[in-house]
Amino acid sequence: MSHQSILAALGLSADNSGTYxxxxxxxxxxxxxxxxxxxxxxxxxxxxxxASSIADYDTIIERxxxxxxxxxxxxxxxxxxxxxxxxxxxxxxxxxxxxxVALEMGKIKAEGxxxxxxxxxxxxxxxxxxxxxxxxxxxxxxxxxxxxEQWHPLGLVGIISAFNFPVAVWAWNSFIAAIxxxxxxxxxxxxxxxTAIASMKICNEALRKAGxxxxxxxxxxxxxxIAQKFVDDARIPLISFTGSTQVGRIVGERVAQxxxxxxxxxxxxxxxxxxxxxxLKLAIPAxxxxxxxxxxxxxxxxxxxxxxxxxxxxVLAKLKSAxxxxxxxxxxxxxxxxxxxxxxxEASVSAFxxxxxxxxxxxxxxxxxxxxxxxxxxxxLPTIVTGLKNSDDIVQHETFAPxxxxxxxxxxxxxxxxxxxxxxxxxxxxxxxxVKAAEAFLTAAGSDCGIANVNIGTSGAEIGGAFGGEKETGxxxxxxxxxxQAYMRRQxxxxxxxxxxxxxxxxxxxx
Ligand code: NAD
Numbered sequence: 001m002s003h004q005s006i007l008a009a010l011g012l013s014a015d016n017s018g019t020y021x022x023x024x025x026x027x028x029x030x031x032x033x034x035x036x037x038x039x040x041x042x043x044x045x046x047x048x049x050x051a052s053s054i055a056d057y058d059t060i061i062e063r064x065x066x067x068x069x070x071x072x073x074x075x076x077x078x079x080x081x082x083x084x085x086x087x088x089x090x091x092x093x094x095x096x097x098x099x100x101v102a103l104e105m106g107k108i109k110a111e112g113x114x115x116x117x118x119x120x121x122x123x124x125x126x127x128x129x130x131x132x133x134x135x136x137x138x139x140x141x142x143x144x145x146x147x148x149e150q151w152h153p154l155g156l157v158g159i160i161s162a163f164n165f166p167v168a169v170w171a172w173n174s175f176i177a178a179i180x181x182x183x184x185x186x187x188x189x190x191x192x193x194x195t196a197i198a199s200m201k202i203c204n205e206a207l208r209k210a211g212x213x214x215x216x217x218x219x220x221x222x223x224x225x226i227a228q229k230f231v232d233d234a235r236i237p238l239i240s241f242t243g244s245t246q247v248g249r250i251v252g253e254r255v256a257q258x259x260x261x262x263x264x265x266x267x268x269x270x271x272x273x274x275x276x277x278x279x280l281k282l283a284i285p286a287x288x289x290x291x292x293x294x295x296x297x298x299x300x301x302x303x304x305x306x307x308x309x310x311x312x313x314x315v316l317a318k319l320k321s322a323x324x325x326x327x328x329x330x331x332x333x334x335x336x337x338x339x340x341x342x343x344x345x346e347a348s349v350s351a352f353x354x355x356x357x358x359x360x361x362x363x364x365x366x367x368x369x370x371x372x373x374x375x376x377x378x379x380x381l382p383t384i385v386t387g388l389k390n391s392d393d394i395v396q397h398e399t400f401a402p403x404x405x406x407x408x409x410x411x412x413x414x415x416x417x418x419x420x421x422x423x424x425x426x427x428x429x430x431x432x433x434x435v436k437a438a439e440a441f442l443t444a445a446g447s448d449c450g451i452a453n454v455n456i457g458t459s460g461a462e463i464g465g466a467f468g469g470e471k472e473t474g475x476x477x478x479x480x481x482x483x484x485q486a487y488m489r490r491q492x493x494x495x496x497x498x499x500x501x502x503x504x505x506x507x508x509x510x511x
Contacts, residue, residue, distance in 0.1 A: 003046065010202070018196075022217060034048050034049065037193055040342040046194060049193040067213040071215065083178055089206035091120055098114075122171050125464065125479075126179045145498065152488060154237045158239040162189055164298060176478075176487055184217070186200070186218050232257075237260055238487065243265075248265075269423070271419040273429070274432075280314075280315065290457040290459040292382040295402050297401070300460060305319075305405070316386065342380075343379070344378065352383075359388060362393075367385065386405075425473050427449055429454070438454045442454070450467070451465075
């Protein structure tokens with residue numbers, strides 16, 4: 001598919017409005033700045049997107065509040081029906097939207113399609129969840145009383161997303177929020193506004209055709225002025241933020257200041273432990289996929305590998321050999337034969353080169369990669385670094401690029417301490433055939449991450465589980481399990497069906 005036909009298939013043109021105002025209306029604002037998303041494999045501008053004005057933002061809030069009044073009392077299974085339509089519409093547009101994700105973000109086509117599939121999967125999950133917004137019933141300590149809890153919608157949910165999962169993160173949040181009775185407002189990354197506009201058109205058209213109210217709104221910010229207003233806006237009880245720890249810290253503090261809720265999904269620094277019993281037929285592809293997939297630009301990317309010293313040389317040799325195979329398949333992400341695409345931006349290439357230089361300064365050995373590729377676009381070679389310590393500043397830090405630090409260990413407790421010895425706590429894995437090692441890794445004294453796996457890698461996640469991490473990863477959970485509760489408010493109800501009013505602490509009035 002040519003770039004123009006991808007855009008045309010999704011109702012996009014060379015010049016687009018970045019603001020969905022509701023009522024089927026896209027803003028005509030043209031004087032609030034222009035976003036020019038770049039094709040990362042060529043450096044060319046793909047299309048123009050007009051940013052939103054403050055007046056647009058105020059209209060969105062007003063209309064979202066009106067939509068909430070209708071939606072909050074719509075029965076939850078009926079709300080599920082709306083999201084089923086979104087899932088169906090996404091199925092019809094999967095190929096084109098997957099291609100646009102590849103074109104604008106730079107991940108390979110299979111990953112772009114996979115991301116749209118995640119949207120479809122979460123839609124299916126949300127439909128089921130809409131019939132399961134369960135609360136507990138408790139036994140009251142007072143006679144003739146019944147006590148139970150119920151979950152009510154929160155209201156408006158603000159979604160701020162990162163460039164690397166430009167559409168799935170929105171679906172994870174907005175579809176679950178919708179079945180919970182909330183209306184969501186999305187501010188996507190300025191690097192990926194086109195995929196956001198396309199997702200919005202697909203889902204909102206499906207909803208409008210079936211007569212549902214507007215559940216999803218969109219604005220694009222030329223800078224961060226409206227995003228900051230959004231974060232500070234007391235009319236939005238929940239801000240779900242996905243992005244760097246640096247920005248997430250500011251967002252979390254500001255939302256807390258106004259006593260709002262935030263759901264933070266921030267940076268990771270994920271590790272795999274490979275002990276001497278590991279099946280390397282599983283471990284090597286898991287490490288390579290985790291480290292070079294999406295060119296190292298996943299929050300769950302494998303960044304550190306700890307290998308038991310007795311098999312260290314063998315594992316390193318196997319990894320280097322696998323990397324040379326991947327390098328041969330580097331190229332245009334929209335070409336289905338490509339295995340490794342570019343970094344998303346020129347700034348990411350600079351961060352990669354700076355990190356490589358720092359590794360060298362600290363005495364690290366660049367085992368392979370370490371350079372930019374001499375061709376247009378933001379291509380770098382996947383890189384393995386040895387000879388550094390886990391405590392080195394560059395290893396402690398998330399560089400959003402395909403750099404893998406390989407380090408030896410002697411004992412399992414040492415490996416677990418190393419794996420936990422970073423500020424982030426998102427995803428972790430152990431490759432072992434030793435049941436004691438596997439179980440130890442999963443105990444309270446084992447991995448301190450939100451995700452801990454045995455014999456599968458760190459990257460990616462199934463939507464059925466709650467997704468998120470601890471420490472500087474922010475503590476938020478999205479997607480499956482009980483993550484839906486973050487989008488609702490809990491209410492405890494006590495009903496007295498007796499003729500008496502037993503007061504607490506045995507207090508009795510004389511009247
Ligand atoms: P980023 O922090 O630069 O930007 C994220 C979003 O925040 C963007 O939409 C941006 O416009 C917005 N933003 C910037 N300044 C803001 C401000 N002052 N107020 C409000 N919003 C503001 O992140 P990025 O480079 O787009 O994404 C990469 C990062 O995201 C990595 O650290 C990655 O690990 C993380 N990430 C985490 C998860 C997760 O689930 N844990 C998932 C994807 C990405």
